[in-house]
Amino acid sequence: MKHPHIMIATDxxxxxxxxxxxxxxxxxxxxxxxxxxxxxxxxPWEHTASARARTALEQMTQMVNDPIWAGVAxxxxxxxxxxxxxxxxxxxxxxxxxxxxxxxxxxxxxxDSLTESFAGTVATRLLAARxxxxxxxxxxxxxxxxxxxxxxxxxxxxxxxxxxxxxxxxEPRADMSVLxxxxxPYMGLVEHGDAGQGMSPRYKSLWNSHATVSIRSxxxxxxxxxxxYGIQIDDATPARAILNAIDLQEPDLVVMGxxxxxxxxxxLLGSVANEVLNEAWCDVFVVPEGSFEPAASQARSxxxx
Numbered sequence: 457m458k459h460p461h462i463m464i465a466t467d468x469x470x471x472x473x474x475x476x477x478x479x480x481x482x483x484x485x486x487x488x489x490x491x492x493x494x495x496x497x498x499x500p501w502e503h504t505a506s507a508r509a510r511t512a513l514e515q516m517t518q519m520v521n522d523p524i525w526a527g528v529a530x531x532x533x534x535x536x537x538x539x540x541x542x543x544x545x546x547x548x549x550x551x552x553x554x555x556x557x558x559x560x561x562x563x564x565x566x567x568d569s570l571t572e573s574f575a576g577t578v579a580t581r582l583l584a585a586r587x588x589x590x591x592x593x594x595x596x597x598x599x600x601x602x603x604x605x606x607x608x609x610x611x612x613x614x615x616x617x618x619x620x621x622x623x624x625x626x627e628p629r630a631d632m633s634v635l636x637x638x639x640x641p642y643m644g645l646v647e648h649g650d651a652g653q654g655m656s657p658r659y660k661s662l663w664n665s666h667a668t669v670s671i672r673s674x675x676x677x678x679x680x681x682x683x684x685y686g687i688q689i690d691d692a693t694p695a696r697a698i699l700n701a702i703d704l705q706e707p708d709l710v711v712m713g714x715x716x717x718x719x720x721x722x723x724l725l726g727s728v729a730n731e732v733l734n735e736a737w738c739d740v741f742v743v744p745e746g747s748f749e750p751a752a753s754q755a756r757s758x759x760x761x
Contacts (some may be wrong), residue, residue, distance in 0.1 A: 460554040460624065463491040465578060466542045468515050472559035476668075478597035479557045480524040485600060486624065488554075490531035492516055493547060495540040505537045522678035522698055541581040548587050555624055556582055557591045579742075581732060583714060587622050588743035593739050595708070600627040601739070605683070605707040606634045607698045609730075610670055613745040615678035617713035620748040625709060625741055632688040633705070636671050638663060641752070664689045695731040702736055710738060715745040 464479045476492070483490045494512045498505040516533045525531065536543050548556055558579055571620040582590050604626055608614045626632065667689045675682035690697035702710060714729045733740055 460486050460488045461491065461552060462488045462555045462557060463485075463493055463551070463553045464557045465493050465495070465540070466519075466559065467540075467709055468494055468512060469559075474596050475559040475591075476496045476522075477524055478591070478593045480528060481597055481600060482555070482557075482624065483525075483528045485627075488528075490525075490528060491534060491551065491553070492520060492531045492548075493534040493536070493544065495543045496535065497540055498537045509535050509537055540739035541578045544578055544579055545585055545587065548582065549585075549680050553588050555589055555591060556587075557593060560592070560594050568682050580730070583729065583742055583744050586747045588747050589741065589743045590625070591625075591739065591741045592733060594737060595739055601625055601630060601709040603631045603705070604633070604709045604711060605698075605701055605705060606632065607694070607701075607713045607714070608634055608636055608671065608674065610636075610674065611692070611713065611715050611745075613713040613715050613743065614674055616745070616748045617711055617743040618675070618678040621711040621741060625711070633688060633707075634671055634675070634685050635688045635690060635697060635701050637672045637690045637692055638667055660691060663691070663743065684761040695728045695735075698728075698732050699735050702738055707738055709741055710736060711741045711743070713743045713745065723739060744745045 462479055462483055464476055466476060479490060480490065494516060496505055496508045496512055513533070514534045516535060519534055520531045534547060536547070544556075547553075579590055582588070602637060604621065606618065606621065608617065668687055671687050671689075672682070675685055679685065688701065690701070692700065698710065698712075701707075710732065712729055712732065729742055733742070
């Protein structure tokens with residue numbers, strides 16, 4: 457059986473420590489191989505990159521000898537120079553990484569730390585490239601994920617998101633729920649003739665019923681244990697529904713799929729996934745379309761059970 461490969465891309469700042477601890481927890485559960493990577497950002501006119509790379513390598517050596525790696529094969533370390541997003545994308549692709557773990561994804565116009573600028577750029581590039589699933593870690597990692605919110609649409613990639621989460625993220629006893637948001641204000645026109653009045657109660661009920669049946673069918677096809685999921689249907693816009701559910705349910709982890717091909721995929725990513733990544737206070741696991749294959753799911757099945 458192929459051991460999954462987890463890569464942690466770190467900027468070596470304190471905010472990235474929870475991501476390293478989370479990767480150690482996942483690696484123990486999955487029997488994964490681990491690579492710890494740092495890219496020293498450089499400009500063409502700089503002459504200090506080599507010295508900074510040596511300092512970074514010393515820090516990385518200390519990190520891989522940390523007790524948090526008990527029960528895990530000692531991580532490999534990579535220190536490189538260049539554009540972090542470009543270099544990490546190249547290494548992730550070349551090494552067939554199954555999961556990329558990053559620290560906080562920042563929204564602020566003027567970042568208060570390099571961590572936010574770094575993770576935001578790398579996450580956006582990696583998700584747009586659809587190389588592998590990406591886990592953005594915000595919260596202190598003390599145990600496996602026990603409260604998981606799956607934010608699912610009905611696209612083909614939703615099945616991949618379920619399989620990826622169940623094979624890499626989910627504890628056997630975790631509390632699992634699905635949120636499906638549909639935004640269809642035009643349905644109100646059928647009875648009201650006025651878009652301003654929104655969806656009528658009758659049609660909202662019909663849409664809720666239809667969506668619930670569709671989500672149950674999706675879970676039966678994709679999940680190894682579909683009965684464990686609770687289902688919530690929301691008629692808000694998807695990003696707002698997800699963020700509201702995070703505040704109300706306080707999950708450890710939110711799982712999302714993204715879709716989109718060709719030149720428009722970055723714009724498509726930005727509409728919902730970026731808003732959630734920017735605003736969510738919990739960890740977020742994003743599975744881009746085409747980044748998780750069924751064969752990989754079968755190879756890792758049972759790792760958490």
